[in-house]
Amino acid sequence: MTFLGSALDILEPHINKNASYNSSEREQEGASICQPGTRERILTKIQRWTAGEGPPVLWLYGPAGTGKSTIAQTIAEQCDKDPKNLAFSYFFSRRNANRSDLTKFIPTFAYQLVRTVPSLDTSVRKAIKSDPAILNWRLEDQVRALIVEPLKAVTEQMPSMVVVIDGLDEYSEDDGKCPLKYLVSILIRVLTGLPFRIFFASRPERYIDVIFKYQQHNVKTMEIPLSDWETKGDVFNYLWTELSEVRRVKGIPNSPWWPLKDDLNSLVEKSEGIFIYASTLAKFVGARNCNSIQRLQKALESHNGLDSLFKQVLDSAKEHEDFQFVMGIIMFLRQSLSLGELAQFLDRKPYDLRSALEGSMSILFIPEEDNIEIRPYHASLQDFSRDSDRSGYHFLDPATNHKALFNKSTELILKDTDFLTESDLSVSYAYYNWCYHLCPLINDNDTSYPIYLSLLFLITDYDTCFQYV
Numbered sequence: 001m002t003f004l005g006s007a008l009d010i011l012e013p014h015i016n017k018n019a020s021y022n023s024s025e026r027e028q029e030g031a032s033i034c035q036p037g038t039r040e041r042i043l044t045k046i047q048r049w050t051a052g053e054g055p056p057v058l059w060l061y062g063p064a065g066t067g068k069s070t071i072a073q074t075i076a077e078q079c080d081k082d083p084k085n086l087a088f089s090y091f092f093s094r095r096n097a098n099r100s101d102l103t104k105f106i107p108t109f110a111y112q113l114v115r116t117v118p119s120l121d122t123s124v125r126k127a128i129k130s131d132p133a134i135l136n137w138r139l140e141d142q143v144r145a146l147i148v149e150p151l152k153a154v155t156e157q158m159p160s161m162v163v164v165i166d167g168l169d170e171y172s173e174d175d176g177k178c179p180l181k182y183l184v185s186i187l188i189r190v191l192t193g194l195p196f197r198i199f200f201a202s203r204p205e206r207y208i209d210v211i212f213k214y215q216q217h218n219v220k221t222m223e224i225p226l227s228d229w230e231t232k233g234d235v236f237n238y239l240w241t242e243l244s245e246v247r248r249v250k251g252i253p254n255s256p257w258w259p260l261k262d263d264l265n266s267l268v269e270k271s272e273g274i275f276i277y278a279s280t281l282a283k284f285v286g287a288r289n290c291n292s293i294q295r296l297q298k299a300l301e302s303h304n305g306l307d308s309l310f311k312q313v314l315d316s317a318k319e320h321e322d323f324q325f326v327m328g329i330i331m332f333l334r335q336s337l338s339l340g341e342l343a344q345f346l347d348r349k350p351y352d353l354r355s356a357l358e359g360s361m362s363i364l365f366i367p368e369e370d371n372i373e374i375r376p377y378h379a380s381l382q383d384f385s386r387d388s389d390r391s392g393y394h395f396l397d398p399a400t401n402h403k404a405l406f407n408k409s410t411e412l413i414l415k416d417t418d419f420l421t422e423s424d425l426s427v428s429y430a431y432y433n434w435c436y437h438l439c440p441l442i443n444d445n446d447t448s449y450p451i452y453l454s455l456l457f458l459i460t461d462y463d464t465c466f467q468y469v
């Protein structure tokens, strides 16, 4: 290795050029910043944090497609302007596995840091010159040699700088790669003693939650759940701006006004505040060479555009052997149950359910408390799961699932020695809904159903029975 030139020249062959907020790969991915008029409150909160308010670590988390990367992109861009205090930005990507290669992570960090603080160039260069193998060292030693020591060597007063790391859930540990928890904990442990503020963003996966909750170095983390921030108004503004642009570009006449405010409101309702729905729709309606007015009408009449997102999440969630069963039960329950009630209903432990559903936390709300209901973030997940044309091999068969629910209900009722008690909500669910789950099975030739039916007629309330039979 030659040492002519600056630290940037030496590091350049060893960095990942695709992962920073302003890489061309990010541009090709369609990375954008938050449209003006959207996300104002949450951006203000994060801007206050970048300016020094609150603990040095921030974790923004939220369901799939709600706009986390767009917020991370906005913060990275803002910090890279005035005052220029972006130390490093790194966007992991599910689609671009090259970004999970951590051998380039710290050299990329050092490279970007030297760009922000040119006076670090000499000490970084010296460090690599003293031992060129640094670039192959383990992560923690690389951070110390390429970031911590050079920062200690500069005499100038360092401003507080921001590190933006997006998509922790998109980092893949496959092929024996360094576990995510090491990466996060090394960064937190080593960097928080320095003038860094670290912004992480990810989906609300349990394994990531555990990393932040149980990290061992007592560094406080500010957690921002994206679902706590109302987005319908933002999605309305977004659609309004995007479709007004479509009207302008396509020369759609102003009278009658297009799009109608009522139509936009219906679309906002359909989106349930999930940005990816709105951005998919805007692309669909605004595509070149199409009749945008007809397309908008079609979008209003059709199901929404979250199917590919559902498939992506379900593909990995179904790896848990119990996932399909528990998911089927949740999708076909007549009314939602809390996690604890559902566990009782299925004669499982709450932990078993959490574990079975672990991979689906970005489309299903899995509460931490047992007394809170499990629910999909987007109601269309149910329609999707029940429609084989949309869901393909993620289709949940109504007969199989109603049968499972009916069987569980009968088991509970027949075991209920405290005849007709309603003290336990899972048993109460069984009493009130066994018939609802039986009805779709009426043509099923399983001979036990007539027997169950007559038994249950005897023990449950007749009004409920006759309502459905």
Ligand SMILES: Nc1ncnc2c1ncn2[C@@H]1O[C@H](COP(=O)(O)OP(=O)(O)OP(=O)(O)O)[C@@H](O)[C@H]1O
Residues within 6 Å of the ligand: 030, 031, 032, 033, 034, 035, 038, 039, 062, 063, 064, 065, 066, 067, 068, 069, 070, 071, 203, 238, 275, 276, 279, 362
């Ligand atoms: N505030 C916003 N203004 C404009 N567009 C937005 C905004 N938020 C999100 N979008 C658009 O919505 C889509 C989804 O956003 P984004 O990728 O940021 O979501 P995400 O929560 O990071 O998704 P995932 O969980 O899949 O990583 C993108 O096309 C993005 O451009």
